[in-house]
Amino acid sequence: MYYGMIKKYDVADGPGVRVSLFVSGCRHLCEGCFNAQTRDFKYGEVYTAEVEQSLIDAMAPDYISGFTFLGGEPMEPENRPFVFSLAKKLRDKYPEKTIWLYSGYTYETDILEWAKTDEVVRNLLPLLDVIVDGEFHIKEKSLMLKFRGSSNQRLIDVKRSLEEGKTVLCDEDNLR
Numbered sequence: 378m379y380y381g382m383i384k385k386y387d388v389a390d391g392p393g394v395r396v397s398l399f400v401s402g403c404r405h406l407c408e409g410c411f412n413a414q415t416r417d418f419k420y421g422e423v424y425t426a427e428v429e430q431s432l433i434d435a436m437a438p439d440y441i442s443g444f445t446f447l448g449g450e451p452m453e454p455e456n457r458p459f460v461f462s463l464a465k466k467l468r469d470k471y472p473e474k475t476i477w478l479y480s481g482y483t484y485e486t487d488i489l490e491w492a493k494t495d496e497v498v499r500n501l502l503p504l505l506d507v508i509v510d511g512e513f514h515i516k517e518k519s520l521m522l523k524f525r526g527s528s529n530q531r532l533i534d535v536k537r538s539l540e541e542g543k544t545v546l547c548d549e550d551n552l553r
């Protein structure tokens with residue numbers, strides 16, 4: 378896997394101060410894509426074990442609320458194993474911190490469907506707190522939305538959704 382950017386003090390992609398990883402590679406073709414260069418699977422730097430460890434270490438300070446995966450597309454098949462590996466280590470080491478993942482895919486019709494046959498996706502989902510799903514639709518763009526660009530995109534509470542067997546959206550007044 379390649380990655381385009383790492384932010385160790387990200388205040389834009391989820392609540393609080395977060396560590397974020399912009400993975401490379403994305404098959405969506407959203408008009409007005411904010412990060413078009415990261416559609417290339419070989420954009421940026423090679424994601425190595427050292428990079429993974431530096432991300433884990435960057436999460437240690439108390440002021441870091443959590444971690445965010447974005448891109449590019451973290452749910453592309455090529456990227457899933459790396460995303461799962463890091464998410465598992467973060468969950469084990471920082472159980473009190475949250476993990477968010479941005480995906481241009483749709484939770485019910487894509488991600489949950491893959492989980493039926495793809496063990497990596499099935500094991501990744503319980504590690505996540507929030508999935509921000511859906512492609513960016515420029516016609517539905519709004520600057521008023523919290524942590525997403527267009528109104529078709531949703532903040533999904535993954536833990537409650539899995540527990541209740543239906544899609545549960547986050548309480549936007551109590552995001553963490």
Ligand code: SF4
Nearest residue numbers: 403405407410449481
């Ligand atoms: S999902 Fe994100 S990175 Fe991919 S084309 Fe859409 S806006 Fe760009």
